[in-house]
Amino acid sequence: MTSARTLFDKLWDRAVVVPETDAHPAVVFVDLHVLHEVTSSHAFDALKKRGWTVPHADRTLAITDHAVPTSPRSADGRWTFSSGANEKSVELLKKNCAEHGIRVFDLEHDLQGIVHVVVPELGLTWPGSVVVCGDSHTSTQGAYGALAFGIGSSEVAGVLATQTLLMKKPRSLNVDLKGSSLPRGVTAKDLALEVLATIGVGGAQGGVIEFTGSALKGLSMDERMTLCNQSVEAGARTALIAPDEITLADLAARSGVPQGAAFERLSSEWLNLRSDTDAHYDEQWVVDVSRLTPRVTYGTLPALSVSVGEPVPLRPPAGCHLNVWQEGLEHMKLHGGAVLSDRPVQHVFIGSCTNGRLSDLRAAAQVLRGKTIADGVKLWVVPGSRSVKRAAEREGLDDVFKQAGAQWREPGCSLCVAMNGDFIPAGTWCVSTSNRNFAHRQGPGSCTLLASPLTAAATALRGRLTDPREVLPS
Amino acid sequence: MSFIGWTQWTGVPVIVSRDNIDTDQIYPGRFLSLTDRAEMKEAFFADWRLRPMGEVNPDSPFTPSQSVLVAGENFGCGSSREHAVWVMADWGYRAVLARSFAPIFRQNALSNGLVPIVISAEMLSFCEENRNSILNMAIDLQSLSVTVFGHGSSCLQTFSFELDPFDVHCLRNGLDTLSFLRSHADTIDSFVSKKRSQIHSLNVFNSGGHAP
Numbered sequence: 306m307t308s309a310r311t312l313f314d315k316l317w318d319r320a321v322v323v324p325e326t327d328a329h330p331a332v333v334f335v336d337l338h339v340l341h342e343v344t345s346s347h348a349f350d351a352l353k354k355r356g357w358t359v360p361h362a363d364r365t366l367a368i369t370d371h372a373v374p375t376s377p378r379s380a381d382g383r384w385t386f387s388s389g390a391n392e393k394s395v396e397l398l399k400k401n402c403a404e405h406g407i408r409v410f411d412l413e414h415d416l417q418g419i420v421h422v423v424v425p426e427l428g429l430t431w432p433g434s435v436v437v438c439g440d441s442h443t444s445t446q447g448a449y450g451a452l453a454f455g456i457g458s459s460e461v462a463g464v465l466a467t468q469t470l471l472m473k474k475p476r477s478l479n480v481d482l483k484g485s486s487l488p489r490g491v492t493a494k495d496l497a498l499e500v501l502a503t504i505g506v507g508g509a510q511g512g513v514i515e516f517t518g519s520a521l522k523g524l525s526m527d528e529r530m531t532l533c534n535q536s537v538e539a540g541a542r543t544a545l546i547a548p549d550e551i552t553l554a555d556l557a558a559r560s561g562v563p564q565g566a567a568f569e570r571l572s573s574e575w576l577n578l579r580s581d582t583d584a585h586y587d588e589q590w591v592v593d594v595s596r597l598t599p600r601v602t603y604g605t606l607p608a609l610s611v612s613v614g615e616p617v618p619l620r621p622p623a624g625c626h627l628n629v630w631q632e633g634l635e636h637m638k639l640h641g642g643a644v645l646s647d648r649p650v651q652h653v654f655i656g657s658c659t660n661g662r663l664s665d666l667r668a669a670a671q672v673l674r675g676k677t678i679a680d681g682v683k684l685w686v687v688p689g690s691r692s693v694k695r696a697a698e699r700e701g702l703d704d705v706f707k708q709a710g711a712q713w714r715e716p717g718c719s720l721c722v723a724m725n726g727d728f729i730p731a732g733t734w735c736v737s738t739s740n741r742n743f744a745h746r747q748g749p750g751s752c753t754l755l756a757s758p759l760t761a762a763a764t765a766l767r768g769r770l771t772d773p774r775e776v777l778p779s
Numbered sequence: 780m781s782f783i784g785w786t787q788w789t790g791v792p793v794i795v796s797r798d799n800i801d802t803d804q805i806y807p808g809r810f811l812s813l814t815d816r817a818e819m820k821e822a823f824f825a826d827w828r829l830r831p832m833g834e835v836n837p838d839s840p841f842t843p844s845q846s847v848l849v850a851g852e853n854f855g856c857g858s859s860r861e862h863a864v865w866v867m868a869d870w871g872y873r874a875v876l877a878r879s880f881a882p883i884f885r886q887n888a889l890s891n892g893l894v895p896i897v898i899s900a901e902m903l904s905f906c907e908e909n910r911n912s913i914l915n916m917a918i919d920l921q922s923l924s925v926t927v928f929g930h931g932s933s934c935l936q937t938f939s940f941e942l943d944p945f946d947v948h949c950l951r952n953g954l955d956t957l958s959f960l961r962s963h964a965d966t967i968d969s970f971v972s973k974k975r976s977q978i979h980s981l982n983v984f985n986s987g988g989h990a991p
Contacts, residue, residue: 351781371811460956462957629798724811744803
């Protein structure tokens with residue numbers, strides 16, 4: 306008799322090549338390895354030093370996203386990088402990939418974009434597979450029921466050389482999402498912030514979170530990706546959601562999956578990927594989605610958030626040390642009881658692997674249509690990929706943004722990682738749909754408030770933190 | 780990446796009484812385009828050592844002689860950037876003593892000869908309370924112990940820690956995991972052909988440039 310297993314247990318067992326023993330961790334197979342320009346060059350160097358090749362270049366894909374400019378090409382078709390080092394890092398990736406026969410989606414390729422936006426939109430994130438990338442937000446792809454791990458550069462070298470990862474099995478965690486649908490004006494980003502507030506900043510440390518519950522039926526793949534994306538901010542190794550009809554409907558239309566009978570065969574296999582009813586999780590939390598409100602962060606950790614309109618709490622939440630809480634408030638120049646909407650917001654950023662997909666842009670456009678952003682506010686809209694950009698332009702969303710006074714930019718990580726020349730000046734506030742509000746993350750001295758695309762757009766209209774329900778067309 | 784194995788290390792600690800020190804603090808994003816390890820050194824806790832306009836921050840806890848960092852919970856959270864570990868190693872660090880570690884940082888540290896040591900709340904309090912009398916710390920990977928020394932080589936405290944035998948073996952011998960993984964190449968090959976043969980292929984994207 307076999308004991309009940311979680312979805313994670315099943316995916317793990319399928320992927321283990323050499324089981325874990327007292328003497329060493331498990332060797333885990335990687336179905337798809339995604340590279341970008343920032344975390345791969347030292348890995349290629351490590352291979353070169355040993356004279357090794359990449360045996361599975363056909364399971365490896367490189368995309369440029371972190372260092373690339375988001376300002377448009379010049380009239381003669383050239384891209385202007387913010388620094389020679391950024392341009393060099395892209396050239397180095399292309400050179401390394403050419404040497405090993407690895408496909409690259411660079412700025413000249415019309416499938417380029419942020420890795421965690423591009424890979425799922427191509428249909429390459431297969432349920433039950435293992436996807437890794439030298440980027441912590443690889444967890445985004447767990448939304449498809451894949452085991453998606455962010456890894457370091459040394460591990461990238463290991464995957465390049467052997468298509469495997471050395472890993473001890475993480476613990477199994479569960480967040481049960483009760484309720485049926487998100488209330489009006491509330492998005493998956495607000496749900497993600499609520500989940501982080503519930504678990505706490507390190508509460509899921511080293512674990513794999515499986516999201517379950519009735520509310521999943523009301524969440525699209527884009528929304529599930531936003532949720533899984535932010536889960537690493539609770540310390541999780543990754544997050545995942547069992548494939549269902551919503552997953553299959555999404556995948557059916559994508560180029561990376563086979564059509565016809567082959568897809569039917571895969572579909573029935575994928576639908577079997579679910580936790581057994583009496584499976585054991587090491588830790589569980591419950592979040593009721595029907596009670597959610599738009600949320601915003603006020604400190605320098607994604608887990609520290611309040612409902613938009615609520616003052617900064619007078620005390621840190623349970624599990625957060627007083628000094629951590631105080632340091633965050635100090636950086637933001639806030640205090641317990643402060644009203645966030647009292648302060649002007651100078652920058653609004655809509656984009657990133659968390660909220661740079663078409664549905665996010667549609668949500669923002671819904672708020673901005675026919676309106677103009679407040680004086681003194683800079684609003685940047687950065688689509689997550691070229692495909693997202695094309696689709697948005699087909700719908701005329703670019704015109705909505707431009708007429709509102711926003712900058713409609715080129716795809717990339719942009720103000721989320723702030724390494725490509727895009728940055729927020731010291732002392733100014735940025736309401737951002739990205740994933741991290743760490744001190745200085747968006748530039749030295751920058752202050753970040755994480756919020757949904759709806760809240761970000763509403764804030765751009767008023768120049769102060771605004772509840773989107775006040776401005777959404779009824 | 781490659782590093783020189785070690786068994787004993789004695790170094791001056793910097794005691795940073797903070798939780799959740801993220802990799803953006805250790806290695807700010809704007810330095811990520813650097814590929815040369817020597818150039819990367821300026822990124823080390825740049826926003827702590829320097830003020831936004833570039834002047835030296837007199838409140839910075841860091842000095843060049845330090846090589847052991849003591850911190851609170853969830854050290855190394857955030858981005859997976861191994862640059863955070865490289866820059867610590869290149870500043871001479873060999874150990875981080877923290878209440879807990881973010882998983883990717885922990886693995887990155889082990890890959891570079893920086894030992895992640897989990898300490899108890901009592902040990903962290905001891906370090907914080909005695910920060911002015913602690914001169915250095917001796918870390919021993921054979922006995923898995925840390926000895927805290929004060930002035931005049933007086934031993935203030937000794938405590939033990941846990942580390943998997945595999946990690947200890949790699950740290951002491953300067954081994955990353957590449958060779959271990961490569962030693963299983965045949966098993967991996969047979970796994971691919973038996974269990975992962977018909978999984979997805981990138982060949983549909985050979986032509987490039989078509990919109991899905």
